[in-house]
Amino acid sequence: MHEVSKTSIVSVCKLGSRTPRPSGLHTFEPPSHFWVDAVEIPAASASTPSDLSRLAPLVDQLRQRFPTDRLLTQPAQLAPYESDGLTAFRVHPGGVVLVQDASEVVTVVRLCHEHGVPFVARGSGTSLSGGSLPVAGGLVIALNRMNRVLDYQPRSQTIVVEPGVVNQQVSRHVAQDGLYYAPDPSSGPVCTIGGNVAFNSGGAHCLKYGMTANHVLGIKAVFPDGELVELGGRSHETAGADLAGMFVGSEGLFGIALEIVLRLLPLPERFHTVLAAYDSLEKAGDAVASVVASGLLPGAMEIMDKLAIEASEQAVHAGYPTGAAAALIVELEGPEEEVAAEIPRLDAIMQASGAYELRVAKSAADRMNIWKGRKGAFSAVGRLSPDYIVQDGVVPRSRLGEALAEVQRLSARYGLRVANVFHAGDGNLHPLILYDGRIEGQLHQAELLAGEILRMCIRLGGSITGEHGVGVEKLEFLPEMYGEAEMELMNRVRQTIDPQELANRGKLLLSASDVGKQSHAPHPLESAGVISRA
């Protein structure tokens, strides 16, 4: 139930009136300084928070510059912006501004800075770590309409794009010249380059081609205080510190990228895509190890387990081996002759690996279908369970087997099903923890399980995130991966760039004021009342 308060444009929840809290949620501390949607909060605690009082004058300023259809303040306009690809968290933003060019972004950022209002940049809202979760009482700067290609130099193999350009559109744009943009996150048809840059997105081809940072050559950005900065350039090479590289993956904390120069590669001449079925995950894992030991360098190696195969097959009908304990996709790519020479080597490995079924993509359409099945796998798991948590840990490749066995053990211990999809080539696990939020306590159990998986990744010498970023979701685990000195250094860097913590507050690093308040449950930001669970 929303009302529009007289003093502020922010919609306010009629507190304590309705919204039966779904069972299985954490108990919340009353928020001290933010208005929060979807949570039962004692009315007394909803006193005018400071961010809200700053928001109203900012919105007044914005009204003079933006037409009403690009400055969203009505509850129904804001509700769809409450979440991104991680629906476990929802925050009602104070407003959304739909910007159309770089100068508008700069104007908005400068006004936010002037008024001390936090802002969150958002592209297509596909983050799986809550990377574009709004800040209560803050502004969402929606960049999806900034989707122009500003310059394209096929001979230099570079393209300059605005942040709202969709990942796959880049490859579509340059395909006529036999080029492509290598990073291919599963959400490629949807996610934007701006988001890819902020979170250093990966994809299925990272072992061979690296992540987004490896394909970003230059960035024009606006710092959270409105200063403009240009980093890198149009050369594939750098001279001097790789500042563009440092900007990539900063999860929006360094401001907003306005123009991005991307490196393009010649499209491989031939692909050879094999889909193998195994009666155990171990055999699939061993096959990957054998491929690596052989000296081959496939473009991609992907494994899916039984549950993931089932879900994906229901969604895409790509002809995955339902009933198999594991499916392995291996893809060779390169010049015709080279791939032809590598095929028998791969064949021999696959034959010896104990695969009970081997399928080779017969056409480009067949290959696309195999990939569509893999790339839709996360969402397809929505068919198996009303809720799930996607994890994104990395372990050294040689310890994949160990890690998977541990995941299975944890799954049994917690009594929760876990589907596994992973980029086997680079040790990037994506356990999908299935739970039903309507069952009392299951969300909490699922989160505990997810936490144990992340800690295992740290223990095995890996990382808590391979490509989704820390976001809101893994905020409390970053200090477990890095030591105190490293965390302090990161915080200090952030302070020099954004002392007010206006840019994407609540992601990657805890607020300076929240450091020390960490606990494992509830989420520290939840305790602080900054975020809430839907």
Added chain:
Amino acid sequence: MQHSIPSAELGPRGQAMADAVSSCVHCGFCLPACPTYQVLGEEMDSPRGRIFLMKDVLEDRLPLEQALPYVDRCLGCLGCEPACPSGVQYGDLITSFRAHSERKRSRTFFDRLMRQVVLQTLPYTARFRWAARLGKLASFTSPLLPHRLSNMLAMLPAQLPPSEQLPEVTPAIGPRRARVALLAGCAQQVLAPQINRAAIELLSRNGVEVVVPQAQGCCGALAAHTGADRLAMEAARKNLRAFPGDINAVVTTAAGCGSGMHEYPLWLKGTQEEAQAHALASMTKDVCVFLAELGPVGFAPLADPLRVAYHDACHLAHGQGVREQPRQLLQMIGNLELVEVPDREFCCGSAGTYNLEQPEVATELGERKAAAIVSTEAQAVATGNIGCMVQIENHLADAGRCLPVKHTIEWLADSCLDGHGSE
């Protein structure tokens, strides 16, 4: 996605709505498939945004009136459904939600009037003919009329074809291979009676006996998709009674009608007729699907080579999953070169009465579709829905390309040989 929709309190379709919300994981894969999101670029006008809004309304967290502008802007093209990896039955949700909200929403007098005019004329052949003639007469006053009404008038053809009565039974030519019942449809029968005529001729030449049950009425899709669920249920019940059981299939020639009949089980959920509705829906096939399964006797080649663009009507491609059969059949015609339209699964903006209700978005989509067709250098267009035909023809004309736009079945009938191998 978690929700607290009180599905039990929301009637027989409450569970369908809750299930759709529950299976949405908010991944955003629907965004590139959604024409309104592509045109408007805002989250409220995307499938997952609308799911959020509908969920919040059903949970009583958001006033219905605030969500309606965005829910109303949905074309109902169902482009999001095949794009959705987690299998959200978006069509079930939006149709049910529209029915649910219709009872609660307040409309302006003009709105109500428009709605009644549409709902009480379009689905009734005779009334529609009468209204269309009157409308054309009145069109000289159109500058004085509200935009939406003048828009509606602009879509009417300058001259209506003469009224036609379809024969109740058309025997098969040659040995009978099957017996089908044809849904005649309403608006299509007034605007383009040649389509059903072509279908009957084509089927009979292929050895199919065609029955046109005289007691049948409008399929009800128009009512269902605008939230008039009682009218829709009435229409469904009427057709349940009208269509005989001793047939191999119910054949439809308009994508929207076929898709509508496939929804009968949803409309009649929780009623005595639910099982019967399932039975009828499972027998219902687009004419191309039926013909492709039967195996057509053959087609004569066109006199001259012709590039023909095939446009996927949303309610064939997304609503019924029919993409390949029309293409297969068209490709059987010699000298007909079938070309694909870029972004082929994108709605043309016609979408039932959308043209009347959201003219700006409809026009933008129509222009995009026309441009996409023009880019193929096609000389003609084939598609499976009367609404798309009118929309595409108008927008191609606006773009200065007056290409012939014909129903797939017209192309096929024009080239059809009969069972004896002669034209």
Added chain:
Amino acid sequence: METIETTEQLTHFVRNQAQVRVRAGGTKPATSGNANVSLVNLSGVIEYESSEFTITVRAGTPLAEIENLLAEQRQYLPFDPPLARAGATIGGTVATGLSGSGRFRYGGVRDFLLGVRFVTGEGQLVQLGSKVVKNAAGFDFPKLMVGGLGRFGIMTELTLKVFPAPEATRTVVLENDNQSDALETMLQLAASQLDLTCLDLDDTNRIRARVAGSDSALLDRVARLQQFSNIANKVIEGEEELALWQAVGEFQWVPAGYRLVKVALAPEQIPPLISDLTPGALRICAGGHLGWIAWPQERPGEELDRVLAQHCCPGLAITGDWHSPLIGEHQGSAFARRLTLALDPESKFTNPQPVV
């Protein structure tokens, strides 16, 4: 100059000095002038997991040592770090951000550095990035170290991604009549699907295109490369081929009395730049993105600085005397300044004053 042996010594040194300038192999003197601490003894491989495609080494480890070890497992550093023979170390390579001709196929040193341990300006030892090939957790400090010239921290340990070495290589040398033909051929080859490993162009309009991969496919691939360009060419193989690339990597082409400068290029900048560079010589690598300039000792460095700035090219002086190793136009000073505030608040790493 103090030669340190352990990270503890280094942190102690940084804490107690007002200025810290590092050197190791000393192969890039323009970037290590005024050094007061040497890392040559902070050397050795810490961890090498060939099955992981990763190696962790101390900063002062010579490239040659790493390459030999990798070669035993038929692996290599695909970014082809230069000056290995001359005694360059991995730390110096990363700090200067130098990649060789092999960067054409899989990218430069920025694309292969995964994790780094370094000492901040306050003498704090930190470890950032990771030891796995994919990691998106936290700010990407390893990138900052690439080409950072020790201005943001002194590296002590590095983890790099390595790749399986190709079975065999061949090089086709293509002779072009003039510069514009040569550039055109190079760009066409760069955008082709021939999957070349190196693609260099020298100032005599000679293109060197290297093919690497499976032994059995190599001859066919070379034949296609020859057909593709259809100009006078010669195929080089075996020892001669290895020697050719080694000479390139050691900059043996740079005449005595010339200073070496690296420049990051976009191919469209090449023709106008070349005409402004005389009497310097320009070698173009990586399909037109990496340039090496030999600049006469007797010409003022400022002149080259100016030319590069005019063409908006960032440059890095490698050998010889320079006012600053960073010449030409460098972007991002606002970012660098803020990062320095966090990483080196007392500017120990950037203080230009000579240190005794």
